[in-house]
Amino acid sequence: MAPILEVAGLSKRFGKVITAEDVSFTVEEGSALGIVGPNGAGKSTLLSLITGVLPADAGAIVFDGKDITKISPGARSELGIARSFQIPRPFVDMTVFENVYVGAAFGGDSHGQAGYDTTAEALEITGLLPLSDVPAGQLRLLDRKRLELARALATSPRLILLDEIAGGLTEKELPPLIEMIKGLRDSGVTVIWIEHIVHALLAVVDELMCLAFGKVLALGDPQEVMRSPEVIEVYLGSTFDMGEAS
């Protein structure tokens, strides 16, 4: 398998605060990469750099052999990069169907009947079809998270970036979500998933990366990364529970 995403020497700082420093990694097409790290490690910033919402100070991002470092978020979406936001950002005055159709019509470049079908399929996969005509502003948290995923799916992505999609869900709600993400990965979509709920992450990902203070602390086999002394030290004092990881 060829790498679909290559990140080389990526850096970003806000004044004196470093949120990414010389971050380099590659992701194979069709694989899933998990990202863990303490709060403020620069995980969400990294996703914003990959989607182009934030410009990088230095470094390069190559997607499918094409340098995308300088191109707009809209253009990156058309190439096949989709993202779900940690704090859901629904289009509140549009219906659920219209929200998802935006993804199909722009990022997925399929409008009219083909776009409606893509939209309905994304709604079906995420279980939102019965809520199609509800204004997105009326959705509760779980449905807002599903909407994030449905919109990303509707762009027919090749790479999907999930930002704490499981955060705030109950234990009962987790297994179907995990299955859904596994299903995505198995259908050939490359997944990069930031998550604090480590056992959910380990059920899906092929590789794990730990970020701290904007730097890559460890990257490789998920179990090995979780066992590495540096990673354990970063998590010391936090509520991380090693028992959950197995």
Next chain:
Amino acid sequence: MTTAHATVTQHVKVKRATKSSWAGLGIAIPVLLVLAAAPYLVERGTQQQLVTLFSLIVLATMWNLLAGYGGMVSVGQQAYVGIGAYGLVYLADTIGLDPFVAVPLAVVIAGLLSIPISFLAFRLVGGYFAIGTWVIAEVVKQITMQIDALGAGSGLSLTSLTELSPGRRIAYVYWLSLIAVVLAVGVTYFVMRSRLGLGFTAIRDDSVAASSLGVRVTRSKRFVFVISAMGCALAGGMIAANTLRITPESIYSVNLSAFMIFMVVIGGLGSIEGPIVGAIVFFGLQQWLSDLGTWYLVIIGVLAIVITLFLPRGIWGLISGNGRIRLFPVGYRLVSPLERFALHPPSPDHADGEPDPKEPT
């Protein structure tokens, strides 16, 4: 979470028009026919007042396109009103073009000028954008006042139209204005129904999320900005042709932007019907309250506050039952596959957990 991975084999059906929209068309066509016959039915003064109303509808529609759909709160649209008005007078009187050719040409000029202006204005967001557009409008006004050929500080009179008999002149200007209204509302409607319009609505609600889904935010905003500039210039041409006299103080007045905001806010932001309703209400208030002097402005101000507080979707929101009735539908409603709803009993996880107070019933 429901994980029925059944693929959608049959095509889904999406409805874009509603019953109320067909009814709306049934009302709009006779109304337009009656309005088109007005020069044969009503006296000149009434026609001139209707032109004023039409120019208000165009202005409100354009401000709504900018703010209600594009998310750009501009306080500087009077720049384009002025360019349209001065463009008409200069092209018709000095260059000697037919006034009815000069108007569309002035509109194109305003559109072209708005492109470089957009690069300047788009460096600012939110409140800064509002102030920035206002400053730009003042600059355009000051530049106009430096040009002697444009009458400098004292303004211009439109003389080429007075060659026509007053009856003809007023009727022609009236018809031109009626076409302008249909054009402004029609263009807004078709843009909003298109894929572009879907993108604008997404940008208005959340531009970061829109860009992540592939919407070219800056390009779309620039398009709306230019269309709105052209529409405001059209209204400027209508005002100049109607009043035959323009001064920089009146045609570049920030009051025009205040009126636009007022009409859209009381009528209903983010709908096509709202600005039309708002313009009619504002026009009515102007007619009935103009004798009251300063009290007129006080009443208008209080009305704006009351409506913002109690009717966030404006008067049209009240009439339409918060968007249930749509004369100009731009949305997408999924009508089938309805049978799939049976497969998914309305979200099982809605039964447990704390009920959401905002859950639709």
